[in-house]
Amino acid sequence: xxxxxxxxxxxSIQEGENATMNCSYKTSINNLQWxxxxxxxxxxHLILIRSNxxxxxxxxxxxxxxxxxxxxxxxxxxxxxxxxxxxxxxxASISSxxxxxxxxxxxxxxxxx
Amino acid sequence: xxxxxxxxxxxVTEKGKDVELRCDPISGHTALYWYRQSLxxxxxxxxxxxxxxxxDKSGLPSDRFSAxxxxxxxSTLTIQRTQQEDSAVYLCASRHGWNSYNEQFFGxxxxxxxx
Numbered sequence: 001x002x003x004x005x006x007x008x009x010x011x012s013i014q015e016g017e018n019a020t021m022n023c024s025y026k027t028s029i030n031n032l033q034w035x036x037x038x039x040x041x042x043x044x045h046l047i048l049i050r051s052n053x054x055x056x057x058x059x060x061x062x063x064x065x066x067x068x069x070x071x072x073x074x075x076x077x078x079x080x081x082x083x084x085x086x087x088x089x090x091x092a093s094i095s096s097x098x099x100x101x102x103x104x105x106x107x108x109x110x111x112x113x
Numbered sequence: 114x115x116x117x118x119x120x121x122x123x124x125v126t127e128k129g130k131d132v133e134l135r136c137d138p139i140s141g142h143t144a145l146y147w148y149r150q151s152l153x154x155x156x157x158x159x160x161x162x163x164x165x166x167x168x169d170k171s172g173l174p175s176d177r178f179s180a181x182x183x184x185x186x187x188s189t190l191t192i193q194r195t196q197q198e199d200s201a202v203y204l205c206a207s208r209h210g211w212n213s214y215n216e217q218f219f220g221x222x223x224x225x226x227x228x
Contacts, residue, residue: 030214042221043204050214088156092214098169099213100146103156 004104006089012110019076021107023089024069030092032065032072033101037086046074046087051094081113115139117220119205125226126195134190134223138207145188146208146217147172147180151201159203162188195227 004025013019025032031050035043049056049065049072056063062075076083086108090101118137126132138145147159149172161169162182173179177195182188192199202224206217 033216035219041202041224043206043219045216045218048216090156096169097213098161098163099144099208099215099217100158100161100169100172101148101217102158103148105155 004089004091004102006087006104006107008107009105010108010110012112013079015079015081015111015113017079017111019079019083019109019111021074021087021089021109023072023074023104025072025089025091025102025104026070027091027093027095027102029067030094030099032063033090033092034061034063034072034074035088035090037088037106043088076109079109079111081111084109084111117205117207117218119203119220119223121223122221123224123226125228127228128197129194131191131193132195132225134192134203134225136188136190136205136207136220138186138188138205139209139218140186142207142209142218143185143211144208144213144217145182146206147188147190148204148206149201150204150222151198154201156204159190192225195225197227200225200227 033048034046060077086106088106089104145162150156158172177193180190202222204222206219
C-alpha cells in the first residue's frame with residue numbers, strides 16, 4: 001500500500017492542552033495536506049504545505065514538514081472540545097500529475113472538557 | 114457559496130444489486146475525484162476527472178465500478194452487482210483551476226451498506 005502512517009492512532013487530552021499528530025509518507029511529494037473528519041463523514045481541509053515549505057501556521061494550527069525524513073506534524077494549540085475528530089494527512093505525489101491524494105490512516109483525537 | 118454535495122447520504126442495498134452515487138461539485142471546479150473510505154483499507158483514491166474525461170481510473174477496484182461526468186459538472190459513480198466488501202463511505206471532492214496541486218474540497222459522503 002502507498003498509504004502513509006500516522007501516530008498516534010488515538011490521542012486523548014484535556015481541553016486547553018496541545019495536541020501533536022505525526023505523519024510519515026513514502027513518495028516524493030508536491031504538497032502535504034491535513035484534513036479533519038467528524039463522525040466518519042466529510043473531510044474538512046485544514047492546511048496545505050508545499051514541499052519547499054518547512055512550517056506553516058493557520059490560527060491554532062501549526063504544521064511542519066521535513067521532506068528529508070518524509071514526515072510532517074500537526075500541532076493544535078489550546079485545544080477545545082470541538083476539536084474532537086479524526087485527523088488525516090494526505091500527500092500529492094510529484095509522480096502523478098492528477099493531484100490525487102494518498103491518505104494516512106488517521107489519528108483520532110478526543111478533547112475532554 | 115455551496116459546497117460539494119452528494120446523494121444519497123445513506124444507501125442500503127442487497128448484494129447483487131446495482132447502485133448509483135451522485136456528486137455535485139462546486140460550481141466552476143473542473144477537477145473531480147472519487148475516494149472510498151472503508152474500515153479495512155482506509156481512505157483510497159478511486160478515479161479522477163478533468164472536465165468530462167477520466168485520465169486516471171487506476172483506483173477503481175474492479176470492472177464492476179464505473180463513473181461518468183457530464184457537462185463538466187455532475188458525476189455518477191456506479192457499482193454493479195454489489196458485494197459486501199463494497200460497503201464503505203464514498204467521498205467526492207472537487208478542485209478549482211488547472212493546478213493539480215490545489216486543495217480539494219470534499220462532500221459529506223455517501224455511506225453504502227451492502228447486506
